[in-house]
Amino acid sequence: MNIYEQDLDKSAANYAALSPVSFVERSAEVFGDLAAVVHGARRYTWAQTRERSARLAAALRELGVARGSTVSVMLPNTPEMVEAHYAVPALNAVLNTLNTRLDAPLLAWQMNHCEAEVLITDREFSPVMHEALRLLREEHGRSPVVIDVDDNEYRGAGERLGKHEYEALLAAHPPLPQLHGPQDEWDAIAVSYTSGTTGDPKGVVTHHRGGYLNAVCNAATWTMPHFPRYLWTLPMFHCNGWCFPWTVAMLGGTHVCLRKVEAKAIFDAMREQGADHYCAAPIVHNLLINADPALRDGITQRVRGMVAGAAPPASMIEGMARLGIDITHVYGLTEVYGPAAVAVKRDSWAGESLSEQTRLNGRQGVRYVL
Amino acid sequence: MNIYEQDLDKSAANYAALSPVSFVERSAEVFGDLAAVVHGARRYTWAQTRERSARLAAALRELGVARGSTVSVMLPNTPEMVEAHYAVPALNAVLNTLNTRLDAPLLAWQMNHCEAEVLITDREFSPVMHEALRLLREEHGRSPVVIDVDDNEYRGAGERLGKHEYEALLAAHPPLPQLHGPQDEWDAIAVSYTSGTTGDPKGVVTHHRGGYLNAVCNAATWTMPHFPRYLWTLPMFHCNGWCFPWTVAMLGGTHVCLRKVEAKAIFDAMREQGADHYCAAPIVHNLLINADPALRDGITQRVRGMVAGAAPPASMIEGMARLGIDITHVYGLTEVYGPAAVAVKRDSWAGESLSEQTRLNGRQGVRYVL
Incomplete structure (x- = not known):
């Protein structure tokens, strides 16, 4: 037995089971006065x-x-x-x-x-x-x-x-x-x-453990800031919303709820609730691209979208770029808690043309880090 | 025995021990051509x-x-x-x-x-x-x-x-x-x-497990992007550099090495190597504040510093703000892998005066999320 196996058993002082429930208690404790949920006229800190x-x-x-x-x-x-x-x-x-x-x-x-x-x-x-x-x-x-x-x-x-x-x-x-x-x-x-x-x-x-780690990895992969205003376009029933209910809790962010996925409701949430992050299947992104451009008036913040599924077509990536929405492509499945591969953008791509960026962003990604 | 305790034992398909070593293999695999280490004339991908x-x-x-x-x-x-x-x-x-x-x-x-x-x-x-x-x-x-x-x-x-x-x-x-x-x-x-x-x-x-989790939490707490250029002002011998050797590996970043902590060498690394993140004790930050202003010429990127120890004096926070360096205050100890509390900045503080921001940033922080 080596010296590192002596007197170093697990105890409450050195071991806490990983659970996303811990994020809820912490955000209530340290960000208790900040907005957690917005839904129509309802507001909860x-x-x-x-x-x-x-x-x-x-x-x-x-x-x-x-x-x-x-x-x-x-x-x-x-x-x-x-x-x-x-x-x-x-x-x-x-x-x-x-x-x-x-x-x-x-x-x-x-x-x-x-x-x-x-x-x-x-x-x-x-x-x-x-x-x-x-x-x-x-x-x-x-x-x-x-x-x-x-x-x-x-x-x-x-x-x-x-x-x-x-x-x-x-x-x-x-x-x-x-x-x-x-x-x-x-x-x-x-x-x-x-x-x-x-x-x-x-x-x-x-x-x-897995829900905790994937929730954290969502934040790390997407470099999500504290207090994101996360719009619920992706159904939470779908693989627990890719663990984002817990990611938002981890970051003290705001859940911007949405009963129904419609272009007007999405753009309204961006304008009125300042929604700045959302996840969705390609069909939802296409909905935004094809919507009446007048619906987008007055949205000033940078919005970032995650799109999942097969590598997205160039037309979609380019369409989102023209909307001013920054798209990150991920791939995953229910068996791995949601996203498990991501097309990480490299700094050097920023100097490329839109069509080259589109090509680079449209490739299948690399594995999640956690 | 409930249904969730049947046929769901740990196996290689559903369980991987947490270790920061995994970050090194992944970054070599997916970011193998990017700079990992810069040290004088030496460069390693x-x-x-x-x-x-x-x-x-x-x-x-x-x-x-x-x-x-x-x-x-x-x-x-x-x-x-x-x-x-x-x-x-x-x-x-x-x-x-x-x-x-x-x-x-x-x-x-x-x-x-x-x-x-x-x-x-x-x-x-x-x-x-x-x-x-x-x-x-x-x-x-x-x-x-x-x-x-x-x-x-x-x-x-x-x-x-x-x-x-x-x-x-x-x-x-x-x-x-x-x-x-x-x-x-x-x-x-x-x-x-x-x-x-x-x-x-x-x-x-x-x-x-702890090294892995604190390395990840450093990135999440500081909202570190992929590919940071991390300057080694904090000695790595000090509590394993607060787990940042592993955080940088996780993000595919660049270790900008530094044998000796001197104001000129630090500003040179920011200018010539694009160093954009560093950690240090208050004394190092004061070294920068009191350095010849000419040393800072030509640094254009945003630089972020982490300062640890007791809540820093207002003069230091304000001095760093005037240098254009964004300071985050953390507190920790060797027993908890480095930083364990952080003064999280709230969005609403951005509208405050510099002196009020200084007061808010100077308060002791909240516990780390992981």
Whole structure:
């Protein structure tokens, strides 16, 4: 035994399990007065977002959610979706974000497969979730506790399905004193389903350590500053928003929520909320390129977009450059927490022509550093 | 047992031990043609720095260095010091960086305490190391293998003490095919000694996981871009340069070496090597403030400095601001890998007067995020 193996065991003084939950507590503590979430007329500071998440955690715990329990959510990019990303892992429970575009049989199949004990669902999805819950009950004998979200930014139809209403539940539960990460960083944090092109969807289980590291790597890869104003174009249900719910918490940034991805709403968020970072599939970037140029008037800050998928076509990169939006191309998959390869831009490219920059930026990237 | 505890054991496909050694291999692989080290007339790319480190590792392995062995180094901020930070951990051995200002009895005491098997020493320190090695042999019965560094940027006196010369050793050993981190990220990476103000120095043992996380946190805290040109004013012997040897590797940056901290040499490095980041104690910053203003002519890039220690006096912060150098204040200690608290600047401060910004920047900071 060498001298470095003596008297140097792990203890609370020298070892903390890696968990993105720690970012939420820290930002509430050190940036508590700064904006954490903007959604229509709603505004929450980091202290308030922490408190709402800690109330949700307290409520879920009373409903029986504990280590290894699954909480499914059927939510657009709203404050409740952000809070679910903070509250569920803080109970050492596992977050299952349902793809809002799926049909009832597939939703029921997934909730059964991951043994969902609680479902948090937005009123907009009531018709499909009503049917999914019926299938889940009749075919699989499962009846998760249902919590309805009645978002004041949603004005459409949709009945409530459960006996709990989200805001009432938060009001009824004092917040947990602290949001803790798990003792074991290897514990599951989320389960997400692949599209199942070639058979049943695969359930991808991710862990706290991985979520933490990829959240950090997003910031490092993109050289994100403190306090980014991050616009939610990418669905958070998609692979936990590539870990950006946690990246934004790490940086004390602002989640600019968006129920629906439309060109006008995106440009409005850039102009009115100062949104300066966003992630999206190529189709969303093309939406911006092809939008009425008048929609972009009055946006003065530099905006940076991340585009994922196959190496993007030159027309798209060039189109974004002409819009003044700085694009970074990444590639990844659910199995690796989101982005895992990135086209890192080199300083020497700045002197190249736009078409050469486009060619260089359009190449497939290099592996993430963490 | 819940469903998340089944069939999800650690394997090479889903678990990699955290080690800063990984940054060196990645930068050699993806940024191999970019500058890694600049030192006087010497220039090494990342591919070359990786190769030199892998040759050093091969040589040390042949000398018997293995997991848990200690390699002491008595080096200024030269390429060899950078290489030691990459080669020794790649052998799962432990790096002991000696404080070049200590006297022979204390150096001998430390090398005995950490059971140094190999010593790499710069010719400049031959007189004190000759005496330290004598004490180590006569009082403790230890005779480490000695490797002399004959840096071509050093033109002073100083005999060689050992039978190995650094460059000859590298030339004689083909590089290891890969620089690996350890299997266990909890393994020791370095041992550094505190000043021993109140008794014998304390040996602070740090591990790969911690070195990795603090290296990453340096980048995140400071929003460091890719390819920084990092000037070595802070001694690398001081708490492994606050983990910046690994931060620079992570970002594919350039180590701008500096044997001696002098105002002219610092401003020259900023002008001629484009150095844009540096860390230093308050005394170094004051050196710059009080230097002949003519020395600063021709520096056009934004330079950012990190200052550590007690909250800096307003005169220093204000003086740096007037020099056009953006200062970030951090605080830390050897026991926590270097910086652990930082005065994060808020966007809202930008509108304040210089004196108010100075007051805000001068306050003690908040804890590091990782």
